[in-house]
Amino acid sequence: MSDGNSDVPQHIVSVALGPGLPALVPAEEYEACPVTQTLQMLGDKWTLLVMMMLAERPHRYNELRRRVEGISQRMLTRILRVLEDEGIVTRTVFPTVPPGVEYALSDRGRELLVPLAGLADWVVRGTAA
Structure with missing residues (x-):
C-alpha cells in the first residue's frame, strides 16, 4: 500500500501490521x-x-x-x-x-x-x- 493506493493513514497501517511483520511493498514491486x-x-x-x-x-x-x-x-x-x-x-x-x-x-x-x-x-x- 503506497500513499497513492489507500486513504488509510500510514500510522494506522503500521499499528495494524504490528511489530515483526514485513514492510509494505510498493505497488510497482507487488507482482515481483x-x-x-x-x-x-x-x-x-x-x-x-x-x-x-x-x-x-x-x-x-x-x-x-x-x-x-x-x-x-x-x-x-x-x-x-x-x-x-x-x-x-x-x-x-x-x-x-x-x-x-x-x-x-x-x-x-x-x-x-x-x-x-x-x-x-x-x-x-x-x-x-
Missing part, C-alpha cells in the same frame, strides 16, 4: 514480491489439495491423479513442476521400465505445512463462531 507469488501459487484450486496428499506420504503421478478427483493431467503436471521448481516437492525417478516417478514433500514443503495448518485452524474457528 515473493510473498505475492507464493500466495498466488497456493491460491489456485488444486495446489493445496496436492500438497495435503503428499503430506500423508509420497505418491506416484497416477496415484495422485486418481486421488485428486477432477484434476486434468495437464494441471497436475503444471502444479507438480511449479512445486518442484519452488523446492516444495521432490521428484524421484526410479530406474525401472518404464521409469517410475515418485513425488514427496521436501523439508521446505513440510515447513510450509505449519503456517498452512495455522491458517486452516483460523478459518475453521472463524466459521464456527
